[in-house]
Amino acid sequence: MSLHPPDLSPQNMADGQRAREEQELSMAPPALEVDGISLAFRERRSSLPVLQDVALTVKRGEFVSLIGPSGSGKSTLFHIIGGLLKPQRGRIRMHGQDVTGERGHISYMPQQPALFPWRTTLDNVLLGQENAPRNHTAAHSQYASERERREEALQWLEQVGLGPFAKAYPHTLSGGMQQRVAFLRALLSPQELMLLDEPFSALDALTRADMQQWLLRMWEKNRRSVLFITHSIEEALLLSDRIYVLSARPATVMHVVDVPFPRPRREEITLDSRFSEWKRTMTDWMRQEKYKLDGGMEEHAESVRKNPTDNGADQYE
Structure with a gap:
């Protein structure tokens, strides 16, 4: 029997938590x-x-x-x-x-952003939650009120660098920015499975490379x-x-x-x-x-x- 005390360092505890999460997923x-x-x-x-x-x-x-x-x-x-x-x-x-x-x-992101031109960036992001079936919204307490949904969406827009454009309309956004909005709309939909159908195919090579790195960071967080x-x-x-x-x-x-x-x-x-x-x-x-x-x-x-x-x-x- 080992008499050494357990390693309770933050890094070790974080590693243990990740291991438990991976076991649950498997x-x-x-x-x-x-x-x-x-x-x-x-x-x-x-x-x-x-x-x-x-x-x-x-x-x-x-x-x-x-x-x-x-x-x-x-x-x-x-x-x-x-x-x-x-x-x-x-x-x-x-x-x-x-x-x-x-x-x-499922939540879905098409090849084109498919943003509604009469809705602001924030309102386009919220669209996936508004259209989600009742059984999905009921199972996710974080979508209990419109105010909470908007607050969460605003926080996400800040994280992806679109906070200043929350009230902007799609025609004022670049192609890469529109794709971020479309991705957030899918990400914040309550369905756990996301289908992404060639979301970067219409972007130029440099913007596409930037969006790939952005998607990697976003996915690794969530x-x-x-x-x-x-x-x-x-x-x-x-x-x-x-x-x-x-x-x-x-x-x-x-x-x-x-x-x-x-x-x-x-x-x-x-x-x-x-x-x-x-x-x-x-x-x-x-x-x-x-x-x-x-x-x-x-x-x-x-x-x-x-x-x-x-x-x-x-x-x-």
């Missing part, structure tokens, strides 16, 4: 389970398979990225997770509960469960705990990459030789799938030409 049901999702669209007289037996998991407090060729069905998968589309096969579970086809369980779509392999490696690589359409999970770089991460990690090696490997995977997808699009176009129809409306199969 024992909890995943924030998201995508189980065998398949979907095909009917276009005129032909059928276009988009997703085929897609399976992935986002654990609580985990940052997971999804990459794949353009047109491989990444945004379609987001629509299924959000309940906007129903799959032909497969289930969506969140925190162990089947939510297939149900809406209101550890929300995130599923992130990106076409940038470097962005995925920089931000993620795990990366799912989709094949060409019909998309299935082709590779799963457990990102080996420790946190906290900074931009300098992109200079690491292992980072460059992973980037080259994943670029080769994506290039091969792009060739397959381009060939498949030509074959599909030929099929449509050979099967004309009087009804030009596309329908979901």
